[in-house]
Amino acid sequence: MAEPYAFFKGQYMPLKDAKIGILTQALHYGTACFGGIRGNCDAEKQHLCLFRLKDHYRRQLDACKILNICLPYDADALAELTVETVKRSGFKENIYCRPLAYKSSEAIGVKLHGLEDDFFVIATTLGPYLGTGGIKCCTSSWRRVSDSQISPRGKITGIYVNSALAKTDANRSGFDEAIMLNENGHVSEGSGENIFVVMKGQLITPAPYDSILLGITRDTVMQLAKNELGIETVERSIDRSELYVADEAFFTGTATNVASIVSVDQRPIGNGEPGPLTVKLQKLFNEVALGRNPKYSDWYTFVKQR
Numbered sequence: 001m002a003e004p005y006a007f008f009k010g011q012y013m014p015l016k017d018a019k020i021g022i023l024t025q026a027l028h029y030g031t032a033c034f035g036g037i038r039g040n041c042d043a044e045k046q047h048l049c050l051f052r053l054k055d056h057y058r059r060q061l062d063a064c065k066i067l068n069i070c071l072p073y074d075a076d077a078l079a080e081l082t083v084e085t086v087k088r089s090g091f092k093e094n095i096y097c098r099p100l101a102y103k104s105s106e107a108i109g110v111k112l113h114g115l116e117d118d119f120f121v122i123a124t125t126l127g128p129y130l131g132t133g134g135i136k137c138c139t140s141s142w143r144r145v146s147d148s149q150i151s152p153r154g155k156i157t158g159i160y161v162n163s164a165l166a167k168t169d170a171n172r173s174g175f176d177e178a179i180m181l182n183e184n185g186h187v188s189e190g191s192g193e194n195i196f197v198v199m200k201g202q203l204i205t206p207a208p209y210d211s212i213l214l215g216i217t218r219d220t221v222m223q224l225a226k227n228e229l230g231i232e233t234v235e236r237s238i239d240r241s242e243l244y245v246a247d248e249a250f251f252t253g254t255a256t257n258v259a260s261i262v263s264v265d266q267r268p269i270g271n272g273e274p275g276p277l278t279v280k281l282q283k284l285f286n287e288v289a290l291g292r293n294p295k296y297s298d299w300y301t302f303v304k305q306r
Helices: 025-027 055-064 075-089 159-171 214-231 239-246 277-291 294-297
Strands: 005-008 009-012 032-035 037-042 047-051 095-103 117-124 135-139 178-180 188-190 194-199 200-203 232-234 248-253 255-265 300-304
Touching: 005 300, 009 075, 025 032, 025 095, 032 159, 032 194, 032 214, 047 075, 055 095, 075 117, 075 300, 095 300, 117 188, 135 239, 135 294, 159 194, 178 294, 188 239, 194 214, 200 214, 214 232, 214 248, 214 255, 255 277, 294 300
Parallel strands: 135 178, 135 255, 200 232
Antiparallel strands: 005 009, 005 117, 032 095, 037 047, 037 095, 047 300, 095 117, 178 188, 194 200, 194 248, 248 255
């Protein structure tokens, strides 16, 4: 039977057997960086398609540089470890891989230097992150951290306390998700997703300088919009009030894919239903992420199911 598997401490093992000590430095201080990689099941071809696997690892290795984490692997080697972990898990459904590079020394003390580094990756499953309907959002009172505080360019674990505060406040207030503003009051992103708006035919998303994660799904959508629909994406600062008057809005992310936003702060976006461009991009993304479009073969890593 299929079960979650891990590559941990240099070995492949069932996830239930992978444990860290309670003094692990990363557990206490958030000194780790993670990734999220989708494996989409193609039942007809009997394989899983790991989507943009090496791109995820290139970004994670950049985050490792920020945290002074040195791994004995490049992106190709990390991809190979992930493929083998997925094979051993035996899943015949959509999967989710979670790699983590972390400060593994069992030591108390706030620092990044003079510590051991390690890496693990898990192959498991993950249901719909934001559900399947339109997303109802609020703008959060918690501001997105800036690059001068903790770099938002990497999925650094400690930074996600910021996201968790925003997400929980939103959920407890009856919303599905929070939209965070940066320190200048411009729209940044959701608690774990990039955001796009459509205004007068323009596809717009916050620029890198607005404290966003440079999302792999964000980049995919921008390329699909250009290549398949002939629509260039404008990267610029977005004011909060522009969300209220947008024709469409949607989130992108590995866990989210492409998810329509139907209201912000109890104001409907457009007519309160997923917009036509959002629907087109959802369809395009879902098709390409399954691994069946040869134009994007560089994005695919196939794992044959046993």
